[in-house]
Amino acid sequence: MGLTNRQYDMLRYNYDTRRRQARFGADRRTDEIYDKIPEIKAIDDRIRTDSIRRARLAISGDKSALEGLDESNAALTLQKEALLESHGFPKDYMQPRYECPVCQDTGYVNGSPCDCYKRALTELVYNDxxxxxxxxxxxxxxxxxxxxxxxxxxxxxxxxxxxxxxxxxxxxxxxxxxxxxxxxxxxxxxxxxxxxxxxxxxxxxxxxxxxxxxxxxxxxxxxxxxxxxxxxxxxxxxxxxxxxxxxxxxxxxxxxxxxxxxxxxxxxxxxxxxxxxxxxxxxxxxxxxxxxxxxxxxxxxxxxxxxxxxxxxxxxxxxxxxxxxx
Ligand SMILES: [Zn+2]
CATH class of the missing domain: 3.40.50.300 (P-loop containing nucleotide triphosphate hydrolases)
Known part of the structure; x- marks a missing residue:
């Protein structure tokens, strides 16, 4: 495959833009939810402060500090999802909506080009x-x-x-x-x-x-x-x-x-x-x-x-x- 620099830059720019837009959309929806369902903001604050506290302990030598963190976060995430649904929102409402969920609009999966990347490339070279x-x-x-x-x-x-x-x-x-x-x-x-x-x-x-x-x-x-x-x-x-x-x-x-x-x-x-x-x-x-x-x-x-x-x-x-x- 031989991309010219100009084609490569254009493709990277398109992917970067898509990813930024997906994250921007997620931030906007998160603000909306924090406004409408303050309990969810409280859960997110708890996840954040708990993670920071445990990370500090781990850095200062407490080997058990991170134990159970994943389980505790997963349980809090479930609570969030239940709250979203009970207010009539889909449970992934606050997540970024990627055009390609497989590669999350990075163009790559485990270091190899995603199918969406190959399609975008073919389209680009055809048009050029x-x-x-x-x-x-x-x-x-x-x-x-x-x-x-x-x-x-x-x-x-x-x-x-x-x-x-x-x-x-x-x-x-x-x-x-x-x-x-x-x-x-x-x-x-x-x-x-x-x-x-x-x-x-x-x-x-x-x-x-x-x-x-x-x-x-x-x-x-x-x-x-x-x-x-x-x-x-x-x-x-x-x-x-x-x-x-x-x-x-x-x-x-x-x-x-x-x-x-x-x-x-x-x-x-x-x-x-x-x-x-x-x-x-x-x-x-x-x-x-x-x-x-x-x-x-x-x-x-x-x-x-x-x-x-x-x-x-x-x-x-x-x-x-x-x-x-x-
Ligand atoms: Zn993809």
Whole structure:
């Protein structure tokens, strides 16, 4: 699991807030009860003073001072509960009401993450990925191989396979990328004509990794470079919840969809290189999809971008017709 610092801080903040609110609510209800049922305040005062008195004795060497304390407190608690019920209140009325009683809103049970924490984490990484919603449709479970032709006349010259045979190979490689994601630093460059299913495959990869609580960030190239430019030129204006460049470097997987559709300027090339380079240095994987041929990639971006791709990326070509029209 790879949380960015920002995600971790946000999650901790949410849990701290929940816990504080639960305790604040309990304090408020306690004040109300002390007001309405003074006998309960008297019992609580007795529990407190008795505990302090016994603790003082224990500190000064009286080994028997704490004997029977638990039993005596338990008996007084029962009295309190009976009083609450006789006044028409539930017996746990003065207790904090945690959203998750299992971990009492700490997120942990015996040092391990609580189920509620894992759910909150998955929700957070989904929302941060820019993919919430899309992934219900676009995942391996909905991958339709029948959309890819298997007839011999559709064999592609570069892959020497039918689109169907080819996509099976590509999906197997994508699945392998996911399987070894935590152990191996790999990157994918998925290329092919418009509409052959590159974005769909990116979504499938994103979903698998999000479901195992990895931080995944998805951007179309157009939005990605606009974000970088905004951050560079108007850093004060950037929307607060848009992940800034640190996030782009630190997330477990960055998906850059449709590279080549962005507007070109001198800044784009160097920004692309610096993100790919920083991520490679930190061994954080990147998946890029593009309509550009390898030749066009080479001429459009700088030599150092192309050599970075060549060195670190597994090239996956998807062949076939525009399946969006079928
Ligand atoms: Zn919990």
């Amino acid at each position: 990925s820019n993919l919430a919603g899309i992934l219900k449709e676009q995942n391996f479970g909905n991958f339709n191989y029948d959309l890819f032709s298997d007839s011999p006349e559709t064999i592609d010259k570069t892959t020497d396979m039918t689109p169907r045979r080819n996509i099976e190979t590509v999906v197997a490689q994508a699945r392998h990328f996911i399987e070894v994601f935590d152990e191996q630093f790999n990157n994918l460059l998925i290329y092919g004509n418009t509409g052959v299913g590159k974005t769909f495959l990116c979504s499938c990869i994103a979903k698998e990794l999000l479901d195992t609580s990895h931080s995944v960030v998805y951007y179309t190239a157009y939005k990605f470079f606009r974000l970088l430019e905004n951050d560079k030129f108007h850093s004060a204006d950037i929307e607060e919840d848009v992940p800034g460049p640190d996030y782009l470097i630190d997330c477990d997987l960055l998906i850059l969809d449709d590279l080549g559709t962005e507007l070109t300027n001198s800044y784009i090339g160097s920004a692309l290189y610096s993100v790919l380079n920083e991520r490679a240095l930190k061994k954080h994987s990147t998946v890029i999809s593009t309509n550009l041929s390898l030749h066009d990639l080479n001429t459009r971006y700088s030599e150092r971008v192309f050599s970075r791709l060549n060195k670190d990326y597994i090239f996956l070509k998807i062949t076939g017709e525009d399946i969006r029209c079928l």
